[in-house]
Amino acid sequence: MKRVTIGDVAAHAGVSTATVSRVLNDGLVAESTAAKVWAAAEFLGYSPNALTRSIFAGRSSTIGVVIRDLSSPFYLDLIRGIDEVAAASDSPVMLASTYRRAEREAAQVRAMDQHRVRGLVMTADETADSHARQMAENGTPCVIVARTVPGLHSVSLDDAAAGRLMAAHLADCGRARVGIVSGSHRPTQVKRVDGLRQGLSERDLPQPEEVLVGNENEVDGAVGSLLQRNDAIVCTTGRLTVAVHAALTARGLRMPDDIGFLTMDDFAWAGTLGISVVAQPSYEMGRRAAELVVEEPSAPARIVFQPTLIARGSC
Amino acid sequence: MKRVTIGDVAAHAGVSTATVSRVLNDGLVAESTAAKVWAAAEFLGYSPNALTRSIFAGRSSTIGVVIRDLSSPFYLDLIRGIDEVAAASDSPVMLASTYRRAEREAAQVRAMDQHRVRGLVMTADETADSHARQMAENGTPCVIVARTVPGLHSVSLDDAAAGRLMAAHLADCGRARVGIVSGSHRPTQVKRVDGLRQGLSERDLPQPEEVLVGNENEVDGAVGSLLQRNDAIVCTTGRLTVAVHAALTARGLRMPDDIGFLTMDDFAWAGTLGISVVAQPSYEMGRRAAELVVEEPSAPARIVFQPTLIARGSC
DNA sequence: TAGTTTCATGTAACTAGTTACAGCGAGGAT
DNA sequence: ATCCTCGCTGTAACTAGTTACATGAAACTA
Numbered sequence: 190m191k192r193v194t195i196g197d198v199a200a201h202a203g204v205s206t207a208t209v210s211r212v213l214n215d216g217l218v219a220e221s222t223a224a225k226v227w228a229a230a231e232f233l234g235y236s237p238n239a240l241t242r243s244i245f246a247g248r249s250s251t252i253g254v255v256i257r258d259l260s261s262p263f264y265l266d267l268i269r270g271i272d273e274v275a276a277a278s279d280s281p282v283m284l285a286s287t288y289r290r291a292e293r294e295a296a297q298v299r300a301m302d303q304h305r306v307r308g309l310v311m312t313a314d315e316t317a318d319s320h321a322r323q324m325a326e327n328g329t330p331c332v333i334v335a336r337t338v339p340g341l342h343s344v345s346l347d348d349a350a351a352g353r354l355m356a357a358h359l360a361d362c363g364r365a366r367v368g369i370v371s372g373s374h375r376p377t378q379v380k381r382v383d384g385l386r387q388g389l390s391e392r393d394l395p396q397p398e399e400v401l402v403g404n405e406n407e408v409d410g411a412v413g414s415l416l417q418r419n420d421a422i423v424c425t426t427g428r429l430t431v432a433v434h435a436a437l438t439a440r441g442l443r444m445p446d447d448i449g450f451l452t453m454d455d456f457a458w459a460g461t462l463g464i465s466v467v468a469q470p471s472y473e474m475g476r477r478a479a480e481l482v483v484e485e486p487s488a489p490a491r492i493v494f495q496p497t498l499i500a501r502g503s504c
Numbered sequence: 505m506k507r508v509t510i511g512d513v514a515a516h517a518g519v520s521t522a523t524v525s526r527v528l529n530d531g532l533v534a535e536s537t538a539a540k541v542w543a544a545a546e547f548l549g550y551s552p553n554a555l556t557r558s559i560f561a562g563r564s565s566t567i568g569v570v571i572r573d574l575s576s577p578f579y580l581d582l583i584r585g586i587d588e589v590a591a592a593s594d595s596p597v598m599l600a601s602t603y604r605r606a607e608r609e610a611a612q613v614r615a616m617d618q619h620r621v622r623g624l625v626m627t628a629d630e631t632a633d634s635h636a637r638q639m640a641e642n643g644t645p646c647v648i649v650a651r652t653v654p655g656l657h658s659v660s661l662d663d664a665a666a667g668r669l670m671a672a673h674l675a676d677c678g679r680a681r682v683g684i685v686s687g688s689h690r691p692t693q694v695k696r697v698d699g700l701r702q703g704l705s706e707r708d709l710p711q712p713e714e715v716l717v718g719n720e721n722e723v724d725g726a727v728g729s730l731l732q733r734n735d736a737i738v739c740t741t742g743r744l745t746v747a748v749h750a751a752l753t754a755r756g757l758r759m760p761d762d763i764g765f766l767t768m769d770d771f772a773w774a775g776t777l778g779i780s781v782v783a784q785p786s787y788e789m790g791r792r793a794a795e796l797v798v799e800e801p802s803a804p805a806r807i808v809f810q811p812t813l814i815a816r817g818s819c
Numbered sequence: 820t821a822g823t824t825t826c827a828t829g830t831a832a833c834t835a836g837t838t839a840c841a842g843c844g845a846g847g848a849t
Numbered sequence: 850a851t852c853c854t855c856g857c858t859g860t861a862a863c864t865a866g867t868t869a870c871a872t873g874a875a876a877c878t879a
Contacts, residue, residue: 192562192642194865205829210867219827234638239618240555240564241865245834247507249555251598251619259584269574272601276608281615283566284599286587293591300596303554304566323549327507431772438776457746458773461753509835520859525837534857556835560864 193233202229213237243305248329252280252482253301255294255311259286261428262456263471264312267334270475271310278483280307291316302329308482310334310475314375330485332478335377342490344478346469348377351496352384352425354467355451359421360392362504364449367397368415370408370433372426374401381425381453397423405432412436420449421504427454427466434464444503451504465501470494508548517544528552558620563644567595567797568621570612570628574601576743577771578786579627582649585790586625593798595622606631617644623797625649625790629690645800647793650692657805659793661784663692666811667699667740669782670766674736675707677819679764682712683730685723685748687741689716696740696768712738720747727751735764736819742769742781749779759818766819778816785809 195213199206202225211218212226229235243249252275256264268284275282283306285297294313298320301309308330311321318338321331325341332342359367367389371378382399389397398419400411408429413436415422424433430452442448444463455468477492510528514521517540526533527541544550558564567590571579583599590597598621600612609628613635616624623645626636633653636646640656647657674682682704686693697714704712713734715726723744728751730737739748745767757763759778770783792807 192865195867196865206866207830207868208828211828214867216868217827222827236614236617238559238620238865239615240559240620241834242867244553244555244559244836244865245867247834259580259587265574265580268599269601272574272599276600279615281619282599284583284587284597285591286584299551300554300594302551304596305553305555431776435776458777461746461750462773462776507835510837511835521836522838522860523858526858529837531838532857537857553835556864557837559835559866560837562864 192238193235195235195237197233198226198229198235201233202226248305248307250280251283251304251306252479253283253285253304253306253309253311255285255287255297255301255309255313255317257287257289257294257312258428259288263427263454263469266471267475267478270472270477271479272475274476274479274483280483287313295320298324302327305329308332308485310478310482312336330482332481334474334478336375337491340489342478342481342486342492344474344481344492345494346377346474347493347495348380349384349387351453351467351469352381352386353388354496354498355381355423356385356388356392356394358451358465358467358498358500358504359389359423359449360394362421362445362449364421364504366395366419367421367423368412368419369397369399370411370415370422370424370429371399371401372429378425385423385425402429405429408432409436409439413440416440416442416448422448422450424450424452427452427456430454430456430464434462449504455499459499459501463501463503465503466499467496468499469496507553508550510550510552512548513541513544513550516548517541563620563622565595566598566619566621567794568598568600568616568619568624568626570600570602570609570616570624570626570632572602572604572609572627573743574603578742578769578784581786582790582793585787585792586794587790589791589794589798595798602628610635613639617642620644623647623800625793625797627651645797647796649789649793651690652806655804657793657796657801657807659789659796659807660809661692661789662808662810663695664699664702666768666782666784667696667701668703669811669813670696670738671700671703671707671709673766673780673782673813673815673819674704674738674764675709677736677760677764679736679819681710681734682736682738683727683734684712684714685726685730685737685739685744686714686716687744693740700738700740717744720744723747724751724754728755731755731757731763737763737765739765739767742767742771745769745771745779749777764819770814774814774816778818780816780818781814782811783814784811 195206195209199209209226212223258264272282287293291314294317298317302324310332312334325331335345337343402408402411444450451465453467455466459466474494510521510524514524524541527538573579587597602608606629609632613632617639625647627649640646649659652658717723717726759765766780768782770781774781789809
């Protein structure tokens with residue numbers, strides 16, 4: 190039960206703990222001594238304590254990730270990207286999902302700080318900003334995804350461009366009246382809707398009608414209401430794609446004949462279902478976010494990715 | 505840059521580090537002293553170092569998770585379940601995805617050990633077993649998912665039952681000749697296929713034809729070959745559902761009229777697409793796995809979940 | 820042969836905390 | 850007035866390592 194320490198290895202090899210430490214790292218040690226130490230470590234099943242190493246180094250090698258929603262495909266690809274870069278630099282990933290509860294976001298960021306993560310990638314609301322900024326001041330690189338915060342690195346999508354892409358595609362498809370299902374009043378959502386509005390007015394199309402939806406259960410009602418006056422439904426968050434699509438098909442509507450449908454974020458089944466989307470390079474965004482943590486640029490980086498339209502005929 | 509330590513707080517409050525430590529934990533301290541210490545901690549922006557705490561406690565509060573594939577919906581719900589339980593017991597989650605590379609699995613398990621996780625939930629091949637067993641001997645509860653290993657806790661599906669459920673449903677749908685797309689020769693896959701074989705022979709149906717597929721790219725060929733002699737395609741791993749479905753629809757086949765289709769693991773779009781599945785309670789499995797880590801039962805627990813058939817008419 | 824350099828290793832102080840033990844002043848009992 | 854207990858606090862030793870500095874012996878130079 191009691192774990193093997195460097196002291197046990199030292200005693201077994203007949204050397205001091207300092208020598209063992211040197212062998213384990215890359216210190217200057219005679220080959221014969223090193224061999225004895227390796228043998229002792231092997232024999233005793235020694236596993237170095239990464240926590241102790243970290244406390245001496247001042248921080249852990251772990252990359253912290255605080256995300257809003259584990260079940261959303263966007264965050265999933267984001268994590269894959271982070272994980273890939275983290276693994277390449279031998280950094281474990283410490284993951285916390287907040288399930289969209291603000292009080293948990295702040296607590297999770299604080300927990301990451303207490304675990305002295307080498308850096309933090311997060312998607313969180315303003316509540317957690319002060320903590321994150323304090324971390325950054327203490328030398329922990331913090332990357333905020335899908336939002337920008339003064340003084341912190343950020344990786345985000347050009348949301349206005351996403352909205353304009355949507356408008357352009359809707360116009361190309363000959364849609365005149367657009368109903369929007371949006372997920373929140375967070376900056377991302379607002380900018381997408383603004384971009385969409387702008388794109389429509391540039392084309393002299395009527396302004397869209399927007400309904401804000403809290404969760405999946407409210408989607409059906411929202412769609413029902415939007416359908417009364419519109420010939421295309423746009424969903425500005427990938428999280429609600431399933432629910433919006435279900436609300437349309439439940440009414441026996443076929444895309445694109447009966448109704449136009451366009452949504453955010455590509456997903457595995459989109460091709461099969463023929464759903465047109467405006468996609469974010471979520472995997473790449475995760476990679477860049479993790480790279481910022483690893484590279485620790487001194488000035489706050491503000492990285493903006495461009496969305497792409499994938500037209501599949503649902504609009 | 506230099507972080508505030510307990511010593512700084514102690515100096516600022518005019519007490520010893522021992523007293524600060526007592527205030528931060530639940531020690532016996534006069535109220536007036538505690539107030540001074542809290543004020544000093546607040547003023548200096550003190551954030552206790554969780555690593556140091558852990559080294560004294562002998563282990564960290566973190567729960568380790570080594571997962572084979574972050575992009576598979578099964579593992580995703582599993583993680584959600586683990587995360588939920590971990591958050592409830594204030595344990596951060598340390599996540600590592602191995603992307604099905606055996607050498608990474610062993611390395612990740614070792615890394616988790618070195619970080620002195622309080623427990624480990626993992627899906628890994630035999631390569632990592634010896635490490636995991638050693639961890640268990642050192643008092644770290646290890647839960648293996650989707651496999652059983654002597655001496656370790658396990659959480660798995662009754663895979664044979666899943667196969668029999670499939671056979672029963674195929675028989676009910678009047679399918680006579682079954683083609684199987686399986687993903688590997690891992691125990692889960694083998695047991696599912698065995699259960700399916702058994703179920704078919706109990707009903708005096710001909711034995712199925714199985715094709716083993718390494719990755720998505722090989723699926724189309726496999727399906728093409730199976731279609732020559734069979735009237736139903738069964739996929740024994742949720743990971744390949746998209747690819748198999750695509751291979752069928754690409755040939756213009758309609759389900760259930762032209763071909764029967766039945767696969768493993770439920771997913772968000774299955775309802776929309778009308779795909780029948782045999783589902784695992786993956787979220788619940790994650791919860792139970794994490795609970796085993798938290799509760800640390802002395803005897804190895806072997807928890808088996810039952811699959812359920814969700815018939816949606818694709819078969 | 821003596822002096823210097825070099826390499827390998829041990830000693831001890833350090834990281835950021837926790838905790839066993841001892842001490843001390845106040846208050847109550849004798 | 851003395852003794853004892855009690856609540857609070859500090860000292861110092863501990864966790865599992867790392868590392869600056871000192872030491873000592875062998876090897877090389879003069």
